[in-house]
Amino acid sequence: MSEKLLDSHSNSFRTVAENVAPVETPYRRINTALPAPDTLELLAEAESCFPEVNCYQPPIMWERAEGYQVFDRAGNCWIDFSSTAVMCNSGHGHPAIRAALEEHVRHGLLAQFSFASEIRVKLAQRLVELAPEGIDKAYLWTVGSEAIEAALRLAREWGQRQNPEKYHVLAFRGDYHGWTLGAHQLSGESAAKPWLKHPDAAIHHLPFPDPGAESPAGFDSLNQSLSDRGIVPGQIAAVFIETIQGWGALPLCREYVQQLRRWADEHRVLLVFDEIQTGFGRTGKLFGHEHYDVRADLLCVGKGLTSSLPLAAVLGPGEILDLLYPGEITTTHAGHPLCCAAALANLDVIFEEGLIEKARRTGEIAREELQGLQRRFPDRISRVSGLGLLNAIHLRSPKDGSPDERLARELTWAAVKRGVMLFQTNRPTVKICPPLIIPPEAVVDGISAIGEALEELIS
Ligand SMILES: Cc1ncc(COP(=O)(O)O)c(C=O)c1O
Secondary structure, eight states: OOHHHIIIIISSOOOOOBOOOOEEOSSOEEOSSBSOGGGHHHHHHHHHHSOGGGOOSOSOOOOEEEBTEEEOTTSOEEEESSHHHHTOTTOBTOHHHHHHHHHHHHHSOSOOTTSOOHHHHHHHHHHHHHSOTTOOEEEEESSHHHHHHHHHHHHHHHHHHHOTTOOEEEEETTOOOOSSHHHHHHSSSOSOOTTOSSOOTTEEEEOOOOTTSSSOOOTHHHHHHHHHTTOOGGGEEEEEEESEEGGGTEEOOHHHHHHHHHHHHHHTOEEEEEOTTTTTTTTSSSSGGGGGTOOOSEEEEOGGGTSSSOOEEEEEOHHHHTTSOTTSSOOTTTTOHHHHHHHHHHHHHHHHTTHHHHHHHHHHHHHHHHHHHHHHSTTTEEEEEEETTEEEEEEBOTTTOOBOHHHHHHHHHHHHTTTEEOOOOSSSEEEEOOOTTOOHHHHHHHHHHHHHHHHHHHO
């Protein structure tokens, strides 16, 4: 594996066209060097006008995307295994969503703030209808991080009204909840971030209960973790849980979550499920927490809610969502009417096209194929994980078996050169998360291309 490859393509928009073998299958097509020579100039402009932080995905200039495929202007065509950050559940630009948007642009509101409108009411009602029992309100936002931020605020407000000491919040190591101040502190290994001199001392991270780990964190460790920190369960307002840990598509131990639910009921603690990546059919259920057969107190949703425009929400009972006084927290664009139109059309597509069941069935096929890859490359792929169409392969070094982020980055680019659109996770994983509408044959074709890419990289 060459240094040049890694430096020039895997983690930036820096652009040197690389000759690649032509690809032509019914699902993907690569006809030019990559990045395509006539996109190089624009990529260079992207690199000069975007900050570095935005320049880390494979250097392909997306021109259009339809269904489960992405195209550049040179006519190259990729199977999209990214769903643009696990977002396009009903596919790119579904005709029903396009039609709803066109209709709304012609006749509907383009701006609204916190006034009422029919389309917003309809969406809130639809979300409440779909949400589990006990949830009767939808607090609309624009992006997932904001929904998490609002849920954090609500959970603490709720806790402290019962007992001024009930404001501590638990989350799991390795979970991701967003980038805003509260959401970022809920994410990751610990609340302490190097740039943050005074982190929130009442956010605590628990070991992630990974059923696939050599010694999975048992539920008993929770009480121990609390007493180590000098707190008691009555001081906990909420536990935030990514229903499948995103970077590695890792489900939690089912028994652990069920014990957690019982413990939460006993100590009046809210379970807040972060369904921003896992909601709306992605995992083969409407919501990811259904895999654990437990009740949710609050749900945070986004991404696949529209499969397109930015919209997010906290779903919960009025008893919690009504705790803030009118106008206390809001933003200008929250619940934008155009996004509501996209969401309503998207939700119809998910049900009319049976996408939840499709995700479950196609997901099984995807995991069988990925397990085949693992059998073929046992010293490079340590694990295949996921549910529905949220899946990952975990890469490892053949030398000592340690997680291999570099191989994951190289494999991402090598697969892109074969017509499979992957995204950099910046972790030792490659995620396979196509739109739920993808035909199983395209999944099999794309995974075989990942196998070829890995074969070539390590030979
Ligand atoms: C599980 C989860 N929570 C929260 C977020 C943050 O959402 P957004 O990027 O829309 O702010 C993400 C985004 O990737 C996510 O995957």
